[in-house]
Amino acid sequence: MATKPKFTAQHEQIARIAKALSHPARVYILEKLNGLQTCCTSGEMIGDIPIARSTLSQHLKELKYSGLIQGDIEPPKIKYCINRKNWKIAKMILNDFMK
Template sequence: MPSTINTDYFTEEQEQTARFAKALGHPVRIAILELLNSQSCCYHGDMANELPIAKSTLSQHLKELKEAGLIKGDITPPTTKYCINRENFNLAKSLLNKVLK
């Protein structure tokens, strides 16, 4: 029988830290964050030219980062511009530093 985890036991901070850590759990997502952190914003098409992955794969990784709140997107068809969500990016650094100190 699988064990169940009582999520009431974990603090909101621990759950948020886990969401950020999960989003950081793939090298492509790390590369995306490094790319976005090195400039103010970047268009989806530009990232597809920078990273050695298919556009559809890139879109999935961007979705994961966006859902975690680490990036934000400005959708103006036909383009989508992504930027680091500075508030959450700094929160992630702070929370992860607590765990990794």
């Protein structure tokens, strides 16, 4: 019996991770938070990229939703950091896929 095929959960997971990395602003954010080993406020990021504050905020929200970053509130600022656990998982999944 020919059942209707679906995308596999694995393919969807890889696609979701890739999507998080699919915009230069998000690549910049992730690189800054991961590469420089620091947490960082949106105010410290906005000077480096050609988008409005509200747009940056949207990208941060998306990355938070993806689980790759997290935001720690330190009034009146919000310090964004890499979520090390999920970053490691994403790294393994992508590296394995690109083998």
